[in-house]
Structures are given as C-alpha cells and as structure tokens.
Amino acid sequence: MATAYEEHAKVFKAFCDEKRLRILELLRSGEKCACVLIEQLDIPQSSLSYHMKILCESGIVDSRPEGKWTHYKISDKGSNEAMVLLKAITTPNAAAEESISYKR
Amino acid sequence: MATAYEEHAKVFKAFCDEKRLRILELLRSGEKCACVLIEQLDIPQSSLSYHMKILCESGIVDSRPEGKWTHYKISDKGSNEAMVLLKAITTPNAAAEESISYKR
DNA sequence: ATATCATATTGACTTTTTTAGATTTGAAGC
DNA sequence: GCTTCAAATCTAAAAAAGTCAATATGATAT
Numbered sequence: 001m002a003t004a005y006e007e008h009a010k011v012f013k014a015f016c017d018e019k020r021l022r023i024l025e026l027l028r029s030g031e032k033c034a035c036v037l038i039e040q041l042d043i044p045q046s047s048l049s050y051h052m053k054i055l056c057e058s059g060i061v062d063s064r065p066e067g068k069w070t071h072y073k074i075s076d077k078g079s080n081e082a083m084v085l086l087k088a089i090t091t092p093n094a095a096a097e098e099s100i101s102y103k104r
Numbered sequence: 105m106a107t108a109y110e111e112h113a114k115v116f117k118a119f120c121d122e123k124r125l126r127i128l129e130l131l132r133s134g135e136k137c138a139c140v141l142i143e144q145l146d147i148p149q150s151s152l153s154y155h156m157k158i159l160c161e162s163g164i165v166d167s168r169p170e171g172k173w174t175h176y177k178i179s180d181k182g183s184n185e186a187m188v189l190l191k192a193i194t195t196p197n198a199a200a201e202e203s204i205s206y207k208r
Numbered sequence: 209a210t211a212t213c214a215t216a217t218t219g220a221c222t223t224t225t226t227t228a229g230a231t232t233t234g235a236a237g238c
Numbered sequence: 239g240c241t242t243c244a245a246a247t248c249t250a251a252a253a254a255a256g257t258c259a260a261t262a263t264g265a266t267a268t
Contacts, residue, residue, distance in 0.1 A: 003122065005126055009121060009122055011119075012120050015115075015190070015193065016113050016117050016120045018107065021112055021113060021193065022109055024194065025193075028194075028197040028200070029196075060194065074194055079194035079195075082190060082194070083190060083194075086119070086183075087187065089119065089125065089129075090178055090187075092132055096133030096134070
C-alpha cells in the first residue's frame with residue numbers, strides 16, 4: 001500500500017528528469033505521435049516508451065492509441081491536479097502555525 | 105554548464121522523495137529546528153542534513169542559522185517560483201500549436 | 209584553549225532509476 | 239493465414255540517489 005507521500009512523489013517524478021521535461025516541452029505545441037518524439041529527441045524507442053509510461057502514470061500526459069500509432073498530449077486535468085498538489089504541499093497550514101518550533 | 109531542463113528538474117526533485125515530502129509537511133506548520141525534524145521523522149542526523157541540503161538548494165526551503173541551531177522554513181519565493189515553473193512547463197504554447205503532429 | 213553541542217561532510221554501501229538492445233505484442237494490410 | 243510496422247515489455251548493465259556510521263566543522267560556554 002502506497003502512502004500519500006509516495007503517491008505525491010510519483011506525480012512530481014514526471015518533472016524530475018531532463019528527458020521528460022524535453023518531452024513535455026515538445027508536447028506543449030500540441031499532440032504528438034511517438035514517432036515524432038523519438039525523432040526530435042534522438043533516443044531509442046524503448047527509452048521513449050519508458051518515459052512515456054512514467055508521464056502517463058503520473059497523470060500529466062494522456063495517450064490516444066489510433067491504429068498502430070499512439071498519440072500523446074499534456075493532460076489539462078493532470079496538470080491542474082499537479083498545480084493544486086504543489087500548492088497544497090507548500091502552503092502554510094494556518095491552523096497549525098505558531099506551534100512549537102524547537103525543543104525545550 | 106547545466107541545461108535549463110536540468111535546472112528545472114532540480115526544483116522538482118525536492119518533491120520526489122517521500123522523506124522530503126514529510127519534511128515539507130512538518131514545515132507547513134511553521135519554522136522548525138533540525139532537532140525537531142530529526143525527532144519527528146525518526147531518521148539519523150546525517151540523513152536529515154542530506155535532505156535539507158536538497159530542499160534548500162532547490163529554493164523551496166530557507167535555512168536560518170542561529171548560533172548552534174539551524175531553523176528551516178518553506179520559502180514563499182521558492183514555492184511561488186516552482187508554481188510558475190510548473191505552470192509554464194504544462195501550459196500549451198499557443199504560438200506553436202497546430203504544428204505538425206506526426207510524420208508525413 | 210578546551211569541552212560541548214548542533215549540523216555538515218565523508219565514505220562505503222544499498223537501493224532505485226535510467227539506459228538500450230532484443231523480444232514480444234497488437235493492429236493494419238495483403 | 240502471413241507480413242509489416244509501432245509501441246510495450248524484458249533483460250542486463252550503468253548511473254544516480256539514498257542510507258547511515260564515523261568524522262569534521264563551527265559556534266557557544268566554561
């Protein structure tokens with residue numbers, strides 16, 4: 001059973017790798033076929049597939065199989081959820097503020 | 105020389121580890137001394153120090169040395185920059201939209 | 209200056225992540 | 239059916255990240 005922390009970490013792992021950031025940059029200009037990503041990034045097919053799996057499982061990217069091809073695009077829903085999560089993680093918890101900040 | 109992608113990846117690495125997320129959760133309730141974090145997380149001192157270094161270098165956490173102690177807190181500036189960066193990474197690039205999405 | 213305490217750094221080790229060739233799967237066309 | 243092509247999975251190896259005891263550093267107190 002994954003903790004909430006592990007679940008959250010998984011989301012941000014999408015943004016922790018240089019190759020995945022380059023993939024997202026390419027997808028910012030619209031939906032792309034895997035073949036285009038492989039060509040533009042100049043990486044092996046298995047490597048792209050590995051990173052796309054991570055991006056899709058984190059919810060940041062959606063895949064749309066169409067015949068032999070798979071098209072990928074940035075997920076509005078996933079992106080917004082990541083924004084909300086990041087905000088939640090870094091926003092002071094007012095109710096708990098002013099609690100003890102050091103021992104003794 | 106680090107690429108922009110590497111720089112950006114570094115920011116999100118702050119949120120990619122379960123322990124660091126637990127540290128941030130503790131800091132949401134206000135500034136904390138390292139001693140408190142060690143006690144609450146039940147991890148060795150060197151382990152906390154390792155994670156605090158990553159959090160501080162990513163800009164998400166600020167440290168404030170005070171005599172023998174060091175106090176840590178979430179950085180508003182760093183958090184906001186991470187939000188802006190995440191938004192930029194996942195927002196469609198209107199100018200480049202509708203470009204070629206597959207070969208041939 | 210010596211002792212003490214808090215944090216940082218080092219080094220050896222383990223675990224996790226990433227890489228890339230080989231193989232498999234699955235859909236389309238013949 | 240068989241062939242072709244795209245993508246996913248497998249496998250082993252390399253690289254990166256995390257762990258933790260031991261040591262070093264740096265500030266305070268005596």
